[in-house]
Amino acid sequence: MTTSIFTTFFVGALLLSTFIKLWLARRQLQYINAHRAQVPEAFREQINLASHQKAADYTSAKIVYPCFPIVFEMLVLLAFTLGGGIQLLSNWALATFHSTMLQGVSIIIAVLLISSILEAPFELYSTFVIEARFGFNKMTLGLYLLDALKGILLGTILGLPLLLGVLWLMEKMGSLWWVYVWGVWISFNLLLLFIYPNFIAPLFNKFQPLQDDTLKARIDALMQRCGFTSSGLFVMDGSKRSTHGNAYFTGFGKTKRIVFFDTLLQRLTPSEIDSVLAHELGHFKHRHVLKRIVFTFILSLVFLWVLAQLMQADWFYQGLGVYLHSSDAAHTQSTALALLLFFMVLPVFSFLLQPVTSFYSRKHEFEADSYAASQTNANDLSTALVKLYQDNAKTLTPDPLYAKFYESHPPALERIAHLTGK
C-alpha cells in the first residue's frame, strides 16, 4: 500500500458513504410524501389523518435536517485529516508540552473539543427548533447546558484515566499491546454497566420506586410467570426533557432494574404496560443483551488488532494528511495520533456494516414480540405499539430500503402483522 492509494481509498469510501446517506434520505422523503394523503388501511381504527400527517412531517423534518450535518461532518473530517488540521494541532502540542504523554493526550482532547463545539449548533437546532415545533421538547436551555456540563465532567472523570491507561499500554506492552488494551476496555465497559443504574443515570434523572400498588401487583405476577427477578421497579421523570415515551431494563445480576418513563405509564392501559414489559423480558429470555455485548467485545478486539497493524505503516498517517516528526520524543505522540486517526476514519468504513447490525436488531425485536405474545395478549402489545408510534410521531410508512438499512425496529406494519398473525 502506498500513501496515495490509501488516500484515494479513504476519500472514495468517504464519498461513497456520504452519497449513500443522502440517497437513502431522499428515498425516505419521497416515500413518506407519497403516502402522506391517507392512513394505511391497518391503522385506520386507531390513527386519524391529522396524526398520520404530523408523523409524516416530523419524520421528514428529521430527515431533511440531517442532510446538512451529513455533508458538514464529511467536510470536518476532511479538514482534520487531508486539510492538515490534525497536523497543525500536533505541531502545536509538540511545541507547547514537554511530556510526551501530555502531548498525545492534548491532541486527542483538542480534536474532541473542537468536534463537539462544531456539532453543538446542529444539536441545539434539533432540540429547540424541530422537537419544539412538534411539541416534544420539554428541555430548557439551562437544563441543556447543565446536561452538557455533567457530560463533560463525567467524560473527564471516567474517560481521561482510560485514555492515559490505553496510551501507556500501547507504549509499554510491545507488539501485543492490543490484547492488554482489549482487557482494559472490557473491564471498563463492564464497570460502566454496573455503575450506570446507581451512579450515572441518577445524575441526569430522578428515579422513584413505582407507587401504584395495583400496577405493581400485576407486574410482579407477570414477572413471576416469566421466572424473572429484579431489584426494583422504577419510574423515571423522562417528561423533564421530552414527551417521548419508553421503558427499559438496566444493570446486571443483582443491580438489574426495570425503568418506566413517566410518559409511558400515563399513556398505556395496565394490560398494555404488561405487554410492553413482557417484550422487554423477551429480550432477556433470549439473551439479546448478552449477545450484543459479546459481539461488540469481539468486534473491538478485531479493530484493535487492525490498529496495531496500521500504526506501523507510514502510509496510514501520511495517507490521512499527517507527517510524523522523526525524533524519539514524537514516539508517544505518534501512538496517540494513530489512535485518534483510526477512530476518526473507522465510521467511514464501518458504516457499510450498518444494514447487518440493523438486521440482527430487527430479528431480536421479532423474537421479543413473539415472547410477549406468548406471555400476554398480542393485541395489547399491538395497540400499545400504535399508541407509541402516534405519540412519538413515528412514520407508519418508511421507505422499505431506508428501513432495512437503518431501522433497529421493524416497520409498524410488519411488526403488527407478525404479532396478530395477519
Ligand SMILES: [Zn+2]
Ligand atoms: Zn425491543
